[in-house]
Amino acid sequence: MEILGLSLGLLVLFVSFGFMVGVLFGFFGMGGSFLITPTLLLLEYPASVAIGSGLAFYFGTSVIAVLKHYDIGQVDYKLGAILFVVLSVGIELGSRLVFGLEALGIADLVTGVAYVVLLAGIGALFLRRAYNLDDDLDEAVDDEDTVDDEEIPPIAQKIQSYTVPPMISLSSGGRASAWTITGAGGSVGLISGLIGVGGGFIRMPVIYYLIGTPLTAAVGTSLFAGLFSGAFGTFTYGMSGSVDLTVVSLLLVGSALGARIGSAATTIVDEDEVIVYFGLMMVFASVGIGLSELANWLGTGALDLVSVLLLVGSSFAVALMILYQVFTSINADETSTQPNPDSGD
Template sequence: MELLGLSLPLLALFVSFGFMVGVLFGFFGMGGSFLITPTLLILDYPASVAIGSGLAFYFGTSVIAVMKHYDIGQVDYKLGAALFVVLSIGIELGSRLVFALEALGIANLVTGVAYVVLLAGIGAIFLRRAYNLEDEDADDDVDDEEIPAVGQKIQSYTIPPMISLVSGGRASLWTISGAGGIVGLVSGLIGVGGGFMRMPTIYYLIGTPLTVAVGTSLFAGLFSGAFGTFTYGASGSVDLAVVSLLLVGSALGARIGSAATTVVEEDDVIVYFGIMMVLASAGIALSELANWLGVGTLDVLSVVLLVGSSFAVASIILYEVVKTSAGSRPTQPAPNGDD
């Protein structure tokens, strides 16, 4: 039996996977396309379809996030518009590179290797942060509105044209173009929204307060995600059935994940997130190895590592929410009135 051209097991997988990614998105503030694209690659979707669908999913989740930041003044619209232009150019170049690689028959290989390196690097960063948690706890008084030293240093180089920032500083259009162009190129090449790269770029290189960096990153990502979706959709490289099922699950998951931030200590989960990234990297590496060796068992193991590790972290978050909710329920008095 099939629905929307997909078997029931695949329907259940995409909805539940979307829910899990939604939980992670709501909790960690990351769009989740960095998990969607490699999963579709492992399920033997063409690289262009996997990338296009990943960008479309990111666009859908970004709409929800931007609406939350719209009314609280955490968006630099001028900077976001400038980033949108250079991100779009980068995504266009990245998508053209993907199609060129597909013509050579190596798109899946290049995309897979890029994911292995990128996710392993992200995982290493998070695990390093977990290792240094005690040092970070000593610096809890750091103000989110403070601009990093490297951002202040870059802002000191006043190479025209300059644009004014909402935070009061000024940034060179050359800095914005270089940073945004590189993030856009990577986004178009491997099919990720780029939030985990774009927000630190705005914060550290362009030099904005952290809260503004988050909101502006989401704003720029909304439009760049729309452009990337259009770019791949115009060539028929977006699977609307898959994207719709993922968004159905993520709509509920994102709400739960956002609520979890008020009851769960992020430091308690961040080490698991780092492990999830490393396991996801290992999963994609096994998938590439399975393709080279023709060993189906490695392909199954790669899916288990990629999807299973993500579900495990989401389950930890959900468990903490349920435990906290259960512990906060008022105690009912005994029937006889005794305590």
């Protein structure tokens, strides 16, 4: 039996996969194109359709997630607008760099290595940050103090201490130099243009570690900054007929709920757990993409299949961990608010 030209199995797969990616998207503030695109390629969709549909999904989920982050006040619109401008310039420079590397015949090698190194490096950075947070929490317990979940990383505090005008006020209350924002955003755009992704998995850590916003605000602002680039990419591929509206619609049906749950989860799940999940996901993604590059080099499809299964499987596992933490927190709150039947007057 087919519905909308797809088998029932594929229909359920797209809706459920959209839900899981939506949870991750709303929670981490990164796009789903690096998850959606390889999955569609595995299902034998043409490359242009896989990329175009991935971008269209990214744009649609961005709208949903940004609205949720707006509801809970986690978007710095001024910072996001500035980042969008410098990101666009960086992406243009990155695309020109790719053309130059293609002329030298090393574009595929450079982009593949850059992808693996970036994902592994970002994952390791966040896992190290989580380890340091555990140490800080232990010290705080010993000192009978509390740890501020909205505290920005020490490296960002150090960067903010250099007040090089003009200074930009952040919605979180801090200030950052326009030079820092421009340099960080331009670098992310350059890398995005070089490796051909939306850049959410780079953009969010940069906003958090270099510009210095709290983690929850970094997620919302990252989503907002990437919203416009997703719209432009969707329009470009859509004009050439490279967007499968049926697939995108099914993915968005699932992600509409998932993205709002993921966005809301950032206010429920502890910061150190957010960092651990993000770090683990980036490390697994690095391994998966590394295997994909190795498969291309060896000319075997078996490793390519393993890489996609690793990438998608780790994403489902992390999304389930997030949902488990949300339900556990909700149940704990309900239990604590229920009256004790054994208590007397």
